[in-house]
Amino acid sequence: MKADPTIDKGRRDLIKGASALACGMLLLAVRNADATPASMQGAIRNIFGTAEIGRGRVTLDIPSLVENGNTVPMTVSVESPMTATDYVKSIHVFNEKNPQPNVIGIHLGPRAGKASVATRIRLADSQKVVAIAQTSDGSVWSGQVDVIVTLAACVEGL
């Protein structure tokens, strides 16, 4: 018997619906929602608009080989005198391959004294992490590192 294409489609939809409940499908859905370099660019443009992003002044300190992606120590610092007229306004950190491109958004003022912040982040895969800082004069600077992750975070089941 020749397969009817409409029945075949109906059956496919049914199978799709049923398996959507299964963990595997969920994982696939999560994978599809992963932040890609394009979505990272989108997230960067959402925050900084069309501002020109210069290279340098921002140092992102992350171990280049990470064993556990669930807790990755990260320090981001920006070269700035941090005076009342010349200071770092904000620092945003982005990633390429986590389910979401944003990592953290930091808002500083001249009273920070030193534009250096440390925290611990999750990384779902080996990827590029980018930190972008905006100074009080409106200029935007960036720094980036490539990180190799052996145990991924975020999408692992329990």
Place this chain on the structure above:
Amino acid sequence: MSGALINVPARAKRGQVIEIKTLISHVMEPGFRPSSIGVLLPRDIITEFVCTYDGDEIFRADLYPAISANPFITFHTVATHSGTLTFTWTGDNGFAVTEHASITVE
């Protein structure tokens, strides 16, 4: 008990840049993980952390699911005068914790 740990130097010289370390107990469930029965666990994270120095905001951070469980944040400020530092964490499901630390500036 709020589960927050704060490290602020008790004394500092006027104008000195001091380091402040904060740690709070929180699962930071990212909302992308399936549970053991295959159902996606809903997101439960801290979304904002603010530090004020006698009422003036000196540091603010927007947190995303990419921040590890038990968020640890280290930042700096200039010790301008003796006063109270207030730390506030807010997040999903009405999570809100406020802690205080005092500093003496000579």
